[in-house]
Amino acid sequence: MLEVSSCMKVSHFSLRMFASLLVVTLGLCYCRTDSNQTFLGIPQLFGPSEALLGEIVVFKCVMPNHPKNESVLLQLYNKDNDKRLGESTSLSGEAGTFTLLIKLSHEGNLECLARAQNNSHTMPTVSRTHRLRVVDVVSAPDISFTVLKEDSYNYSAVVTCESTIGTLPVTFSLYNRTELVANVTSDNRRAIFKLPLVLDQYSGELQCNADNGAQVAHSQWLPLEVVSVGGPVTMHYDSDIGENFAVIGLRLYCKVAKGSHPRYQWFLNKTLLHDKGSFYYVVDQPPEQSILLLSVGRSSAGTYHCQVSDSFDNTTAISSWEQYLDKEVLNRPPVYVVAVVFGCFTALILLVSVCCIGVVYNRGLEMERRVVAYEGELDLREYGEDAGVVRSARGGEFDQTSEASADEWP
Structure with a gap:
């Protein structure tokens, strides 16, 4: 029992010594760190809380307690996606300026991180988060309608307005020309309206407007008229x-x-x-x-x-x-095609027949002409001989008469 008691006393003493040594060591480490490191002041981030997609905006990060003779690197981060959006260097307390062309990835909780560039013992500091909302402007809505038959005599036009893009929520307003029919705020860029309708009667023109706080977009005009088949x-x-x-x-x-x-x-x-x-x-x-x-x-x-x-x-x-x-x-060839082909074939046969008859007829006329010409030539030959005799006789008489006439001259 005495041995056991002695051992327990020794163990308790050892534990106390170890705990004391650990406390002293940690204290020394803390004191050394505290004595060698300094802390920057908390930076302050300023900028718009809402920006349009594609807009150019400026954020500023200010150091209230800028350390003397110290170059401070200021960086702008999106905490939600851990994306660095820009950085700036402050030499003597001037504010860091960040110019952004707004994208969808810029939306979220933004922070400004301040870090001493030439002093590794200075702990970096972070500003309070700044919430930025990017407004993705609402697009011009599409407008259409279907017809709903309530009973045998009553009909309704179910009008749908829908935008493909735009930051939610979106408020849709339905107009019949200049008259506001109804409006509704939607969380899915889509709204449905129900109007009374008379068939085969022109009831005006509808237009849908969409507004998400950044811009008002207008649909095309849609005639409200249903013509029965x-x-x-x-x-x-x-x-x-x-x-x-x-x-x-x-x-x-x-x-x-x-x-x-x-x-x-x-x-x-x-x-x-x-x-x-x-x-x-x-x-x-x-x-x-x-x-x-x-x-x-x-x-x-x-x-x-x-x-x-x-x-x-x-x-x-x-x-x-x-x-x-x-x-x-x-x-199967159509009847009119068969008729056209048969007609063309018949016409071709008739044309060939007429041509053949014409050729035969022309040849007959040519033969007849040649025969007549030949016979005429024969007659002319016979008649030519008789004519020569007559001409000789008449020539003699003419000479005689001439001579007699000459004797009668004085």
Whole structure:
């Protein structure tokens, strides 16, 4: 027991000695550090709390207690992303100036760090954080509307205003010409308004304004008018030709005479075709027209037609005429082509016949002319001989008469 007690006393004494030595060592270290190091004053950061994207702004960092004969490096940091935005050197207490072309990465908590350049024993100091909000200006909103059928006689226009960029929140205001219809503040750059609507009646023009505190942007003017579908529905097609001059593809076009919000539907053998199938693809371009792309084959053969109705009311459907299409029909020459070819061939035969008859007739006339000429030449020869005799006789008489006349002169 005595040995154990002695050992415990020795252990307690050793622990006390070690603790005392540790305290003394730490105290000496603290005193040495405190005696060799100095502290800069706390810098102060000044600048705007809000800036537009692309704007040029200036921040300043001021040292209230600038150490004498000490060069201080001032650095501007974004604490949120640990990005250095600029630095400046202060030689005798002048403020550090930082000129920034505002970017999205500048938004956040900014700090100014002060560091002595020529004294490693001087501890750096940091300013209080300065919050900067970058305003990403709101873009001109897009405006559109759809029609909602409330009941058999009442309709509404559901107007959507949406901007693609802009710092939130954004306040949207809807105007009908100069009259303010409604406004709403949005956290997703999108607002929806609901207005009463009368079909087939012009109800003015709508414009949407977007404001996020930095700038007010305006949409284009949108006429508030809904024209019901009406008039005939026309359908036609053109084709794509393969290497062997066979039809391999078709484009069917469907168009309605009038209607501002039409819905087009295609049918094959009175079965509704959806947007895409194994041999077809529907390309909608409302309100102008709808296009059905087809690959010609066994599965695409059949009778096609299109149907148009108001997108908000199925009771107004109008159908086009029906068109039967298959590979054999498409590659068969049209009747008018056959008629034109046959007519051209007949005309060619007639032309050749007339030419041949003309040649034969001309040759006959030439032969007849030659025969007549030959016979005439023979007659002239015979007549020429008789004429010579007559001329000789008459010449003698003339001479005699002349001589007699000469004797009668005095």
